[in-house]
Structures are given as C-alpha cells and as structure tokens.
Amino acid sequence: MADNDIQQTAEQIAERFSDHADVSVDDVKERLENLVNEYKVPMEEARRSVTSHFAKETGVSRDQLGSGGSEKASVGEIDKPEEWMTLEVKVVELWEPSSDSIAQTGLVGDETGTVKFTSWAKSDVPTLEEDATYRLENVVTDEFQGRMSIKLNSSTDVEEIDADIEVGDQETEVEGALVAVQSGSGLIKRCPKEDCTRVLQNGRCSEHGEVEGEFDMRIKGVLDDGNETYDVLLDREATERVTGIEMEEAKQEAMDALDTSVVTDRIKSLLVGRYFRVEGPQIGRYVLADEVEEVDETPDADALLMKARSVA
Ligand SMILES: [Zn+2]
Known part of the structure; x- marks a missing residue:
C-alpha cells in the first residue's frame, strides 16, 4: 500500500472529526499504517476500523460524523x-x-x-x-x-444497522389500449382458509384441496401503448367500477348460465379496445391497479405524421 494512500485516507478520517473533536492526522495515520503495513488489513477495512476507534475514543457519534462526504x-x-x-x-x-x-x-x-x-x-x-x-x-x-x-x-x-425499514412499493403509471383480458379474469373463487386466498381451480385449492370457495372478481389485463405491453391486475373494486358490473349481478348471471365464463366474456366485450391509465405499485410483472381511469386515445404524434405523409 503506497504511503500517500495512507496519508490521504488519514486526512479524510481526521477531516470527518474536525467539527467535533481534536483528532490529529498523525495519530490517525499511525494507526492506519499499523493495520495496513503490519497486519495487512485491506485499506477500506482499516478505514472503518480506525474511524470507529476514534469515534469511541472521542465519544463522537456516527450521526455527528456524517457520511464522509456523501x-x-x-x-x-x-x-x-x-x-x-x-x-x-x-x-x-x-x-x-x-x-x-x-x-x-x-x-x-x-x-x-x-x-x-x-x-x-x-x-x-x-x-x-x-x-x-x-x-x-x-x-x-x-x-x-x-x-x-x-x-x-x-x-x-x-x-x-438495527432499523425497522418498511420497504415502500414502487408506484408506476401505465397507459394504453386494453388489448387482452386473460384467463382467470371475471368471477373467481378463492380459498376461504385464513391467510390463503389462493384462487381455486375447479373448486380446489392447491394447498387445502377441495373447499367451499368465496366469490371474488378481478381482471388480469394487458395494456399496450404501441411500444410496450403491461400486465395489469384490477381487484374487485376496480373491476366493478370500470365495468359497471356489481359482483352480485355477476353471480346471478353465472348462475343463470351455469357458467362463470359468461362474465369473463361480457367483461371482454365491454373493455377490449378501450384506453386506460392504470396507477399503482408494481409487483413482479403486474401493476396492481389502485387507480384506473379511462382516457382518450392519445395517438402517437410520429405515427400520425407518417400516416399524413403516406396519404399526401
Ligand atoms: Zn387454500
């Protein structure tokens, strides 16, 4: 380790203490040299060790020390x-x-x-x-x-550090034409077991077997903005709002037809081709729709210009 690296690091460490305590560059340098040259400790580890040594010795807290520049x-x-x-x-x-x-x-x-x-x-x-x-x-x-x-x-x-950090969701906003309503959309049944809520397939939960399911509604849709597609997930509330179909009405329809797919088909015919803006946290590949609103088609300016040229 070159001597001027030690000198520079010593100056940086002393500088961090300068507002709070009297720590001399030479004292810092001596400890650094000992660790780096005698004990072959890597420079960054030596920096940490020496910094915490002087923090302890002077009673200066990490918050007072600041972040060392950043x-x-x-x-x-x-x-x-x-x-x-x-x-x-x-x-x-x-x-x-x-x-x-x-x-x-x-x-x-x-x-x-x-x-x-x-x-x-x-x-x-x-x-x-x-x-x-x-x-x-x-x-x-x-x-x-x-x-x-x-x-x-x-x-x-x-x-x-010993901190309780609740990681926030990354909010996103996507906009485009709804080009698909995927299977698993419409009227579904969920497992009623506590903390399960898995969607039943033919009356069965993959974890709990055959159970008496509870009805729910949702839409797994695909928005296309002309460049990219986005998977969006609408919960019951968003689904009811955007389709105008209440869950009770959906249940009645499904019962009359003895088939839940009538609900999915109706949702498709209502929504596919319309433009929506969806806002909410992105979890994996899905944007969970906290907010959904219908928007006017916002035609791509370049695409319009191309069209205009091609007919000129
Ligand atoms: Zn279950």
Missing part, C-alpha cells in the same frame, strides 16, 4: 447517474449475478421505493444478506435504459 438520501430521491450518496436500506431480494465481475446484485429499498444494486467483485465489498438492513455510505448512482441503480464500490462503507 449526502444521506432516500431511494425515491435517486434521479440521476453519477451521484454519490448514503442510503439506509433493507435487502429485498438477491439475484444470481450475470457475470464473474459481479460479486452480488439484487434489490434494496427503503420507505420511498426500491432500487437495483450491484457490488463489483474487484471492489471487495462486504456481502449483503437478504432481509437485513444496512447503512451504505458512499454508493454511486447509475442509469441504464432509463432505470436507476446503485453501485457499491471500494469506497463504500457497509454497516449492518
């Missing part, structure tokens, strides 16, 4: 690449890295939403555990195809 932020505030920040997050999911250069990747989140994270193998970042909460000092934001992510790197401090 601003404390929330996930919802991430809106541009190349920003350095400090986040307190919970690990929502870990994914299989797509290449050997990635040590770890997955999803972390706080109350304001979730964001993808990546740790590079060469950066030697501590491993994150699923469901644990961490303070991540000095992460850098990145952007790929319009989606924000964060990178953990060799200057990132990872500290497990």
Whole structure:
C-alpha cells in the first residue's frame, strides 16, 4: 500500500472529526499504517476500523460524523447517474449475478421505493444478506435504459444497522389500449382458509384441496401503448367500477348460465379496445391497479405524421 494512500485516507478520517473533536492526522495515520503495513488489513477495512476507534475514543457519534462526504438520501430521491450518496436500506431480494465481475446484485429499498444494486467483485465489498438492513455510505448512482441503480464500490462503507425499514412499493403509471383480458379474469373463487386466498381451480385449492370457495372478481389485463405491453391486475373494486358490473349481478348471471365464463366474456366485450391509465405499485410483472381511469386515445404524434405523409 503506497504511503500517500495512507496519508490521504488519514486526512479524510481526521477531516470527518474536525467539527467535533481534536483528532490529529498523525495519530490517525499511525494507526492506519499499523493495520495496513503490519497486519495487512485491506485499506477500506482499516478505514472503518480506525474511524470507529476514534469515534469511541472521542465519544463522537456516527450521526455527528456524517457520511464522509456523501449526502444521506432516500431511494425515491435517486434521479440521476453519477451521484454519490448514503442510503439506509433493507435487502429485498438477491439475484444470481450475470457475470464473474459481479460479486452480488439484487434489490434494496427503503420507505420511498426500491432500487437495483450491484457490488463489483474487484471492489471487495462486504456481502449483503437478504432481509437485513444496512447503512451504505458512499454508493454511486447509475442509469441504464432509463432505470436507476446503485453501485457499491471500494469506497463504500457497509454497516449492518438495527432499523425497522418498511420497504415502500414502487408506484408506476401505465397507459394504453386494453388489448387482452386473460384467463382467470371475471368471477373467481378463492380459498376461504385464513391467510390463503389462493384462487381455486375447479373448486380446489392447491394447498387445502377441495373447499367451499368465496366469490371474488378481478381482471388480469394487458395494456399496450404501441411500444410496450403491461400486465395489469384490477381487484374487485376496480373491476366493478370500470365495468359497471356489481359482483352480485355477476353471480346471478353465472348462475343463470351455469357458467362463470359468461362474465369473463361480457367483461371482454365491454373493455377490449378501450384506453386506460392504470396507477399503482408494481409487483413482479403486474401493476396492481389502485387507480384506473379511462382516457382518450392519445395517438402517437410520429405515427400520425407518417400516416399524413403516406396519404399526401
Ligand atoms: Zn387454500
């Protein structure tokens, strides 16, 4: 480890204490040198160790120390690449890295939403555990195809914290023509067992076998905005509102026909081809519709121009 790296790190550590306590660069440097040169501790680990040593010795708390340069932020505030920040997050999911250069990747989140994270193998970042909460000092934001992510790197401090973080849903809004109403839409029956609510197939729950189901209504639909398609899920309330069909009426129809598919067919003929804007949390591939409203067709300006040219 080059001596000027130790000098620089010592200056950075002393600087963090400068507003709160008298910590000299030389004292910091001596401890760093000992750890790095004598005990071959990696620089970033030495930085953490020395920082917490002086924090203990001076009684300066981590909050007083601040984040060592990067601003404390929330996930919802991430809106541009190349920003350095400090986040307190919970690990929502870990994914299989797509290449050997990635040590770890997955999803972390706080109350304001979730964001993808990546740790590079060469950066030697501590491993994150699923469901644990961490303070991540000095992460850098990145952007790929319009989606924000964060990178953990060799200057990132990872500290497990004891915090109760309720990870917020990522709200999205999609708009387009309803091009399909998928099977499993309309009048359905759910398992009545506590905390189950699975949708019954031919009167059977995959977990509890044959049960007396409880009626529910929903729509699994596909919106198409001309470029992309989106899976949307409407619960009973949204389904009743958007179709104007009350569940009691749907049950009566199904009973008269001895078949629930009459309800699904009616929903299809009512809705397919109309334009909707759907707002709500994205869970897996579905946008759960908290709000649905019918919108006027908003024709793509470029497409219109092309049409105009082709008939000219
Ligand atoms: Zn069940």
